[in-house]
């Protein structure tokens with residue numbers, strides 16, 4: 318069947334709202350969006366694909382993370398800056414410990430639409446349509462706010478544009494300077510209780526490496542750029558009308574390929590990955606890297622069929638498989654998927670989303686995620702993928718640069734009782750700044766130990 322940016326419309330689709338009061342107004346908005354400037358361009362998308370191809374070969378590591386759902390209310394320059402800073406701190410720890418380039422992909426500048434488990438929400442006997450993300454309807458629990466409004470798509474586009482503009486400036490304007498980032502990490506390490514000695518050691522080793530580079534004359538204007546990073550964006554390709562409007566045929570390179578220019582990478586959610594449905598149809602035709610969330614209900618043969626459809630040429634860097642099982646289910650569910658894909662010789666990036674399978678509700682009604690379970694799922698992921706002879710290539714996290722209280726646990730623990738004090742997420746609970754950096758240091762520690770063991774083994778010790 319021929320693919321076009323609109324061919325998904327002929328397929329059944331889950332989680333795309335159909336209750337816009339005026340469907341013609343929605344179409345008019347999509348037509349306006351189709352004329353707007355792209356957020357990203359083909360060459361950048363291809364650059365990310367090339368970086369992910371390196372990850373698939375075990376030569377680099379993917380760090381992907383950001384809000385569960387961006388919101389209009391939380392849109393502030395300082396929030397974006399704090400997020401980016403924490404993201405860099407994590408990336409530096411991982412780069413140093415893993416000894417590999419870290420591919421940086423934000424869940425940002427477009428991550429608005431949410432699939433919801435329930436179509437309606439019941440509070441005190443009142444039932445209303447669920448909140449589905451700021452680009453669809455409002456979070457306030459009133460009948461008016463829950464009506465889908467197409468103008469929200471324009472606002473989401475504008476917010477994405479402004480966010481990306483700042484992120485690009487931060488990535489290349491000197492803010493990302495390695496020395497700065499290590500200084501932030503030192504400050505973080507100093508305030509961590511029992512783990513601080515270990516974190517401090519890592520920071521000091523980075524300091525020494527920077528001095529070593531200086532000594533060799535490798536840093537500075539003529540040397541290796543240590544103040545600029547490549548930062549890419551991603552979100553779930555849920556609202557296909559928006560994604561279609563942002564999809565453009567490449568004019569620059571004459572390849573004729575279609576790129577979804579709303580982000581460098583998009584992914585298909587665990588609830589919308591049906592083989593013969595609209596989301597897979599749309600994603601099979603765009604040239605961007607595509608993520609696929611892999612949860613407990615995914616059968617290994619179905620996964621292979623998905624890979625056939627989404628990546629028939631087995632192009633490296635095209636597919637990121639994002640395992641999201643839950644710390645209690647990963648040992649049972651993941652090995653057979655990795656085995657099947659590895660045996661079939663498919664080139665993929667294996668990444669771990671330790672968030673979405675570890676959500677619980679507290680007695681007082683807060684959705685939370687215990688830090689210990691998140692850390693345990695990443696750890697098990699690394700072991701399982703390696704044991705199957707593949708490379709555990711990345712993590713996918715819901716995180717913020719702010720001091721929120723949404724996930725419990727961590728070295729400066731958030732308790733169940735304190736959740737209410739700064740619970741701000743519009744959807745799922747995110748790791749706060751300290752928890753996110755702590756998780757990165759924990760993963761870094763594992764990567765470093767693995768390297769040391771391999772070195773000793775290679776030396777016959």
Ligand code: PEP
Pocket residue numbers: 385432553585586587588610641673
């Ligand atoms: C998400 O990433 O926010 C999400 C909804 O994940 P999943 O599709 O894995 O449930």
Ligand code: CO
Pocket residue numbers: 385386673715744745
């Ligand atoms: Co989420």
